[in-house]
Amino acid sequence: MLLKLVKSSLCLALTFSAITATLAADTPKKRDITLDDLAKFQRVGAPVISPDGEWILYTVSQVDTKEDKSQTHLWMVKWDGSVHLQLTYGKEGASAPKFSPDGRYISFMSSRPGTTKGDQVWVMDRRGGEAEQLTNITDQNIQGYEWAPDSKRLLLALHPKAEPDPEEGKPPAPPKPVVIDRYHFKQDIQGYLRNDAFNALYLWDLTTKKAEKVTTSKNVNENDAAWSPDGKWIAFVSNQDPDPDRTDNPDVFIVEPKAGSTPKKLTTWPGPDGGHLAWSPDSKSIAYTQGAKIELLEYSQAKPAVVTIDGKVSYPAAKFDRSVNHPSYSADGHLSYLVADDRNEYPAEVELSGNGIKRILSQRGTVLSWDSANGHTSVSFTSDNAPPEIYALENNSLRKLTTHNDALIAELNLVPTEDLEAKDKEGVEIHGLLTKPANFQSGTPVPTILFIHGGPNGQDTHSFDFLRQWLATKGYAELNVNYRGSSGRGQDFAKAIAADWGHYEVEDLLACVDKAVALGVADPNHLAVTGWSYGGILTDYTVASTDRFKAGISGAGVANPISFYGVDQYIQQYDNELGPPWKNPQLYVKLSYPFLEIDKRVHTPMLFMGGSSDFNVPLIGGEQMYQALKSLGRPTELIVYPGQFHGFTRPSFIKDRYERWLAWWDKYLKPNTTPAAQPNKQAE
Numbered sequence: 001m002l003l004k005l006v007k008s009s010l011c012l013a014l015t016f017s018a019i020t021a022t023l024a025a026d027t028p029k030k031r032d033i034t035l036d037d038l039a040k041f042q043r044v045g046a047p048v049i050s051p052d053g054e055w056i057l058y059t060v061s062q063v064d065t066k067e068d069k070s071q072t073h074l075w076m077v078k079w080d081g082s083v084h085l086q087l088t089y090g091k092e093g094a095s096a097p098k099f100s101p102d103g104r105y106i107s108f109m110s111s112r113p114g115t116t117k118g119d120q121v122w123v124m125d126r127r128g129g130e131a132e133q134l135t136n137i138t139d140q141n142i143q144g145y146e147w148a149p150d151s152k153r154l155l156l157a158l159h160p161k162a163e164p165d166p167e168e169g170k171p172p173a174p175p176k177p178v179v180i181d182r183y184h185f186k187q188d189i190q191g192y193l194r195n196d197a198f199n200a201l202y203l204w205d206l207t208t209k210k211a212e213k214v215t216t217s218k219n220v221n222e223n224d225a226a227w228s229p230d231g232k233w234i235a236f237v238s239n240q241d242p243d244p245d246r247t248d249n250p251d252v253f254i255v256e257p258k259a260g261s262t263p264k265k266l267t268t269w270p271g272p273d274g275g276h277l278a279w280s281p282d283s284k285s286i287a288y289t290q291g292a293k294i295e296l297l298e299y300s301q302a303k304p305a306v307v308t309i310d311g312k313v314s315y316p317a318a319k320f321d322r323s324v325n326h327p328s329y330s331a332d333g334h335l336s337y338l339v340a341d342d343r344n345e346y347p348a349e350v351e352l353s354g355n356g357i358k359r360i361l362s363q364r365g366t367v368l369s370w371d372s373a374n375g376h377t378s379v380s381f382t383s384d385n386a387p388p389e390i391y392a393l394e395n396n397s398l399r400k401l402t403t404h405n406d407a408l409i410a411e412l413n414l415v416p417t418e419d420l421e422a423k424d425k426e427g428v429e430i431h432g433l434l435t436k437p438a439n440f441q442s443g444t445p446v447p448t449i450l451f452i453h454g455g456p457n458g459q460d461t462h463s464f465d466f467l468r469q470w471l472a473t474k475g476y477a478e479l480n481v482n483y484r485g486s487s488g489r490g491q492d493f494a495k496a497i498a499a500d501w502g503h504y505e506v507e508d509l510l511a512c513v514d515k516a517v518a519l520g521v522a523d524p525n526h527l528a529v530t531g532w533s534y535g536g537i538l539t540d541y542t543v544a545s546t547d548r549f550k551a552g553i554s555g556a557g558v559a560n561p562i563s564f565y566g567v568d569q570y571i572q573q574y575d576n577e578l579g580p581p582w583k584n585p586q587l588y589v590k591l592s593y594p595f596l597e598i599d600k601r602v603h604t605p606m607l608f609m610g611g612s613s614d615f616n617v618p619l620i621g622g623e624q625m626y627q628a629l630k631s632l633g634r635p636t637e638l639i640v641y642p643g644q645f646h647g648f649t650r651p652s653f654i655k656d657r658y659e660r661w662l663a664w665w666d667k668y669l670k671p672n673t674t675p676a677a678q679p680n681k682q683a684e
Contacts (some may be wrong), residue, residue: 009322030413032069032438032473035655035656038062038466042404044258044388046369046380047073050099053374054079057097057106058390060404062650065089070651074108076329077390079376080512081401087124088131094122096144102151103149109132109142119167121145121204125497135204137211138165143199148257149231154204155257157225158210160398165309184245186440187569187614188646201225201236203259220244224274231257233309235286237274240265248294248572251272252286252307266307278327278335282575284308287327287335292316293489294576299457299494303485304337304350304524317350317357321490324350328372336360338367342431342488343461347393360396366463382463384417385409413438415472417462420479422515430508431489432481433460434516435468440477447669448477450513450542450549453531457494458503474662475670480514483508483538501542501561501591509542524548526669529604530661532556533617533646536609540625544594544601553661555609556646558621559594574661598628603672605635607664610655612645637664 028671040053045059050573056079058612061072074087074094087095099106105123114120114133117140126132135142140158147154163175176611178192201222202211215222217240228288234257240249251273267273272291279286285310286309289302303395304316316335324337328347336349340358345366348357353561361367365383370393372378381398382388387405391398422434437446449471481507482488485497497504509529516522528551531539536557543552544559558564562581565574574580581588594602607627608622622638629636641653648654 001222003042006019030456031411033412033466033469035413035470035658037408038658039065039651040408041387041466042060042405043070044380044390044402046562047371047378047390048097049371049373049378051101051103051373051378053100053376054400056371056378057087057099058380058402059095059097064091065651068650068652070649071256074106075402076106077401079392081392081399082369084402098145098147100147100151101149104151107145109145124260134206136209144225145204146225146227149227149229152206153257154206154215154226155227156204157199157200158202158211159199160194162194163665174259175471178644182245183243184569184571185471186615188614191615195219197360199223199484200256201234203257204438210391214257214259215255215263216260217263223250223307224277226277226279227257228254229281230283232283233257234381235277236263237277237288238263246572247668248272248297249289252277252288254286254309266309266311267305267313269313272300272302273305276326278329280306280335281331281333287329287337289324289327289337292495295571295573296443296491296495297572297576298455299485299491299498301491301494304335306335306352306540312350313598316352316357319355320350320357321492323487323494324348328369328370329379330372331375337607338370340459341486342480343433343459344488345461347377361393361398362396363398364462366461384464384468385414385464389466391562399608400537403479412469414469414633417465417468420515422511424507424511426504426505426507428484428504428508430481430483432479432512433467434480434521435472435478436521437472437475437477439475443520445517445520445526446475446477447526447665448479448480448513448516449665450481450509450527452509452529452531452535452538452542453480453482453486454531454535455487456483456497456534456538457487459488461488462544470658474666476665478515479512479519481509481512481521485534498566499587502545505538506541506545509538510546512560513548526550528552528669530555530663530665535631536622539639543606544597544606547603551664552604553607553609553664554622555657556614556619556622557608557625558610558615558617559598559625560592560596560621562588562592563624564618565576566680567618567620595624598625599632603630603634605664605668607637607639607660609639609641609660611641611646613643614646616646 043061048057056077060073061070064071073091074097091536094108094110097194098107107123110117111119116136121135122131122133143157143159145154145156199221201214204211220240222236222238235253235254237250241247245440255261255263271293275289285304290305291300291302307313326338330516339348347360350357368380370379375470377393379393380388381391389404416434417433420434471478517524527549529542529549530537532555536554539554540557540559587645608626610619611623626638
């Protein structure tokens with residue numbers, strides 16, 4: 001009997017082993033993420049819910065490597081997740097999808113061939129058939145549009161074209177000089193701002209196909225327009241001060257939806273009122289956000305606000321000290337916002353007459369956008385190991401609806417991102433994120449990249465980050481720090497660096513580096529610092545404050561603020577936060593220590609990068625630092641990306657930037673190993 005039991009057990013063990021071996025053979029082997037995967041990821045856009053709540057529109061963008069550009073198309077998913085449909089195809093792409101309020105049509109923006117050139121509004125019948133061009137605007141660019149509640153009109157936001165479209169078969173006319181007479185006269189992507197370069201609201205009748213200007217206002221921007229549910233009003237945001245270029249004072253207005261109407265101003269706060277507007281279901285109130293005064297322009301933490309159509313303002317969750325955005329009313333009148341809160345972003349219901357909030361989603365991660373209709377709410381959500389996808393938000397939890405990146409993610413070895421806390425010199429607690437290499441072994445510190453976010457009014461969050469995952473496969477840890485000046489920690493935390501750049505931020509960054517070293521993760525002898533925009537600025541400040549980093553990469557940065565006065569798009573910040581240079585020259589000198597004291601302070605090998613068309617932080621900032629270090633005979637290099645703005649759009653340049661980052665880091669942090677493959681010497 002015993003022998004039979006032994007044999008039986010042995011047979012079972014062998015059978016189990018065989019099954020296990022078969023399952024292992026069938027399970028695809030995981031691989032490291034590569035730069036080729038940049039083009040494979042599909043970027044899922046914001047959800048738009050149909051009026052009946054049963055369908056969700058969204059966009060999906062993916063890189064076309066042959067065309068060297070990103071293509072965007074419309075998709076639709078059923079609320080229960082049972083049906084997935086791709087709605088548009090072709091090279092021209094589509095954007096800004098919406099449902100008509102009667103639910104019959106799907107509309108979108110596209111430059112596909114039609115009766116009128118350029119980006120126009122197109123519609124397709126949900127019951128089937130080809131899309132048709134709805135608008136024929138020729139002398140202006142359509143910046144955005146909204147359906148009227150009766151589905152018979154569109155509200156268009158139009159912006160004058162710099163040059164008229166050439167006639168069919170004729171070459172474009174020679175460009176004309178740009179005549180400028182404005183205080184704020186340049187903006188990234190838009191370029192030089194002409195005197196007539198303002199957004200204005202127009203009504204487009206679907207039957208007559210004519211556009212009529214809604215308001216009598218001139219030379220002011222009219223943005224973020226929203227129809228009241230009853231169709232009697234249009235709310236919008238506009239700065240109508242005598243010279244709106246000189247103030248940061250947009251207010252909420254309402255106007256009747258007919259041509260030549262006079263707007264009614266609802267808010268009076270001498271700072272920014274507006275953002276995305278949300279009407280209450282009864283059409284009597286508008287939820288919006290209120291920011292700080294112009295002195296804190298770049299550090300403003302928006303708070304919830306509501307104004308009635310009679311102009312009475314109230315402040316829900318009045319003592320809640322976190323920045324909010326994108327308000328949304330439920331059908332029963334409950335008001336919620338998206339909240340930026342300490343490395344996470346989530347939706348929360350605010351107390352209309354109280355001080356607090358009720359967090360709707362407790363899951364760690366980042367809600368990028370959301371929409372609600374007929375009792376259903378959908379969000380675009382991302383976490384450390386999951387790129388953005390569309391989810392249903394039900395009972396304070398998420399139900400996944402789309403899977404555009406699931407197959408790719410299933411192939412990859414991904415690593416977690418951990419919270420990190422440290423205290424700086426003043427005892428202020430600073431929060432960050434730490435991502436270790438895939439093969440990290442406790443007790444064996446690794447080369448570490450301090451990668452600094454821009455803004456400064458932003459934060460590093462628990463969200464899918466390609467760089468973190470890619471560096472992990474290369475044996476690097478990545479450290480992200482929400483230094484003072486960042487969002488997510490309240491208004492006082494954000495405004496702490498006003499008129500004192502490169503001081504507390506550097507202390508905070510170095511405190512978190514010390515913590516990563518103390519944890520046994522960061523190798524103190526193999527550190528690099530890198531950042532873009534304000535992250536590039538802080539890279540310059542950091543290498544001018546310490547020699548502990550073996551390499552630095554400053555992208556779209558500046559280390560000599562006085563040389564940027566009138567050169568970039570931040571004239572309001574200079575005049576109101578720092579004061580004009582002729583009134584406060586010593587402050588500009590103080591803030592320029594990385595450049596003016598470069599011979600004494602900067603010994604770190606530095607790589608500088610930027611786009612030739614960047615009006616946000618023009619290339620001159622990197623050029624000056626590069627030239628100074630070159631004059632001093634110190635190791636440095638400059639990479640110029642032709643035709644790129646502050647945010648790169650050309651996929652080959654984005655990939656090239658990753659390649660050059662890695663090559664620079666490897667050169668100085670791993671000098672005894674085989675260096676990363678060098679990209680072409682000249683970026684083309």
